[in-house]
Amino acid sequence: MKTPLVQAHDLAKTFDVSPPWLNRVLERKPRLTLHAVDGVSFEIEKGQTLALVGESGCGKSTVARLLVGLYEPTRGSLTFDGVDAHAAFKTSEGRQLRRRIQMIFQDPYASLNPRWIVEDIVGEPLREHGLITDANALRTRVEELLQSVGLSAQDRVKYPHQFSGGQRQRISIARALATEPEFLVCDEPTSALDVSVQAQVLNIMKDLQRERGLTYLFISHNLAVVRHVSDQVGVMYLGRLVELAPKQALFAQPRHPYTRMLLDAIPKMHDTGRARTPVQGEVPNPLNPPTGCAFHPRCPQANARCKSERPVLLALHGVKVACHAVEEGRV
Structure with a gap:
């Protein structure tokens, strides 16, 4: 068995969002803690793409920042190519590791x-990173990088405002590729772009993955995009993974009620006469999450156990699901 390139184990990140000390004393307000990510575990094989999906505020971008070392985890660990990444980021070896892990931002x-x-x-x-110090060599390398993402070598002397949104995102990809990384964390890289431009950028990313053997963590709330780029899909809800499955299995037979709800909301070409099922309810306040399963207030399968006991991510028939109803065979 090959060891996965990226292994996240029980990653968690909390933020102190309390009012200022004086307000707490005068108004007798308690400290407030936001559990942005709460015990997320997954693995990504070399050359594969894991996509994380979920509604806004579910913790996807926080996971991205944890993986590249922009945030320190409150709990849990991240192993990259057999090395404890967060421990390495603090040492002299961290610089070498950062060369191998890069990020493409959303906007x-x-x-x-x-x-x-x-x-x-x-x-x-x-x-x-001290990879190139000679000005002429740097210019040549920048031209090569720009051409690799479909831009012209002459574009190197222009400013960002002279480009469209899709072209700017290509510049971001070229910058991320400069250190020849092995792992790219892509935080909704196409969400700010038009649909036709999205397709161009996604095709460039797929081509680069084939040519360079890149490994991706791809974050999106667009399931059509996820279907195009991913090998595995993780569905997040309120800071936790509720389903983790191969792409084909997830789209053919979603197990968790929340995954089903997300897929039912997508318009389908062949079901023009069928009424779409909107995603019911709203995401609860993350500062005051529900007891038990966080999804139970919106779930049609919820029972007393769901309201009191938090489900864990269990392996069932080749997929991982955190749901009492699936575990008990009620779905």
Whole structure:
């Protein structure tokens, strides 16, 4: 058995969102803790893509930031290629590890410095890691990177405002590829783009994965995009994984009631006469989550056990599901 390239075990991240000390004293308010990610575990094989999906606020982007070391986990561990990543990030070896793990951010309008030309933006990782110091060699490498994502070599002297949204995201991809990483964390890289441009960017990412053997964690709330890019899909709800399955299994036979609800909400070409089932209810307040299973207030299968006992992610018939109803055969 090959060891997976990325292994997350019981990752958790809490944030203190309490009011200022004086307000707490005068108004007698308690401390408030937000459990953004609460015990997430998964593995990604080398060259594969794991997609995380879920409604806004479920903790997907926090998981992304934990994986690249932008956040320190409150609990749990991340192993990258057999190395404890968060321990390594604090040592001299961390610089080498950061070269191998890169991130593509959600908003191409906010993630590029508007005062820098493209050559400086794409070349920054090369300079920071000391990979290229010669100006001419740097220019040549930036031109190669731009051409690898479908841009022109002459684009290196332009500023970000001279590009469309899709072109800016290609610049972001070129910057992420500069250090020749093995693992890319993609935080909704196409959500700010038009549908036709989304397809172009996704095809570029698929081509790059084939050519370079890249491993992706792909975060999205668009299930059509997930179906196009992923090998495995993890469904998140209120900071926890509720289902983790191979793509074909998840789309053919979703097990968790929340996954079914998400898939039912997608318009289908051949079901034009059928009324779509909207996603029922709203995500509960993460500062005051429900007891037991967090999904029980919206779940048609919920019973007394669901309201009192929190389900754990269990392996059932080749997929992992955290649901009492599935475990008991009620679904």
